[in-house]
Amino acid sequence: MKIENNQSRIIKDTIGKILLYLASALSVMTLVVIIGFVFVKGLPGINIDFLTRQWQAKTTFINVELKNTEDTNLSDSYIASLGAHVEQNEDGYIAVTKLEKDSVLKDSKNLKGAAYEVKVDDVITKVLATDTKNITLEELNKQFNDAAMNGETLKLKVTRPGGGIKPMVVSTLYIILLSLAIAAPIGILSALFLTEYAKRGKILVVIQFAIQMLAGIPSIIYGLFGMLVFVQMLKMQYSILAGALTLSILLLPTIISTTSEALKAIPKGYRESSLGLGATKLQTNFKIVLPNALPGILVAIILSIGRIVGESAALIWTAGTIAQIPSSLTGNTASAATLTTKLYQLLKEEGDVASACSIAVVIIVLIWVLNLLSKWITRRFTVKN
Known part of the structure; x- marks a missing residue:
């Protein structure tokens, strides 16, 4: 009789432990699946731009005082009159990829006269009245330098990309x-x-x-x-x-x-x-x-x-x-x-x-x-x- 009671108690204890292990395993697996799904889907989209940019793209018209330049290589992507490196982005517009220390874009002003510093990754979508979509860098460089040689104030439409949190x-x-x-x-x-x-x-x-x-x-x-x-x-x-x-x-x-x-x-x-x-x-x-x-x-x-x-x-x-x-x-x-x-x-x-x-x-x-x-x-x- 005692042996049967002991066996029954052992079986109940074993079943209880199995249920506890299953419940714990189920809880952990549920947590891992949820967190894993979120991280697998979300991690590829996280980068510096995602963390530091504004959510909405910001468009600003700016005036830039150009400097005269005599040594200009029109085949180069270096825009001599602006002190900037640019290239076409995937949408065909001109994106700023690098700014020199003395770049005039850092001293630009918006239409209200307030200082507005152009930054790397900003997109120049319009120069004066010319849309920059699919414009060649040689044409863009020539336009900048012509304005610089004439001592003109260059009006640019600059868009700061969004998509950040x-x-x-x-x-x-x-x-x-x-x-x-x-x-x-x-x-x-x-x-x-x-x-x-x-x-x-x-x-x-x-x-x-x-x-x-x-x-x-x-x-x-x-x-x-x-x-x-x-x-x-x-x-x-x-x-x-x-x-x-x-x-x-x-x-x-x-x-x-x-x-x-x-x-x-x-x-x-x-x-x-x-x-x-x-x-x-x-x-x-x-x-x-x-x-x-x-x-x-x-x-x-x-x-x-x-x-x-x-x-x-x-x-x-x-x-x-x-x-x-x-x-x-x-x-x-x-x-x-x-x-x-x-x-x-x-x-x-x-x-x-x-x-x-x-x-x-x-x-x-x-x-x-x-x-x-x-x-x-x-x-x-x-x-x-």
């Missing part, structure tokens, strides 16, 4: 910093009040239940609220501040709940020892309780960062979808697309899977870097304390 990266970082700057202090102090000061009773139970309910509300509801209140009622328009305020409300339940659990984990002896030594409750909370709860608080911050970076629904209706670097917190120049909202646009409106996967790779790496930074900060504070 720099505006979305900057906007995402702005949203992260603004949202955390608003939500973190409020959430941490609220958690401290609910844990250390609030009296136990029905009111506290209702508040905690409300926080749990808020954590489960879909983000699109927060986006609707943000659009009605911040964008329309407070007239912030689609702006980075409206998006940050909306995300701050969305993050509060996570920060409050996680911070509360971290505060509850601090042994009562720490509080009693501090109070016994003559410290006030406020001093105890800010010098003993909060510093010791810092690792848990950082977990809340890390979770919040991941939520911010991955959020799209709430930001589409509050921050907007314009791929530009915001120059203000509110108004027409404050609307900005983050990485996730741009990813959504590429898939939904353009069906560009390759570019969407490239942005997804950047999002994954960004979250990984921010998590490492948060852990490093946690270790530094833990060692000091």
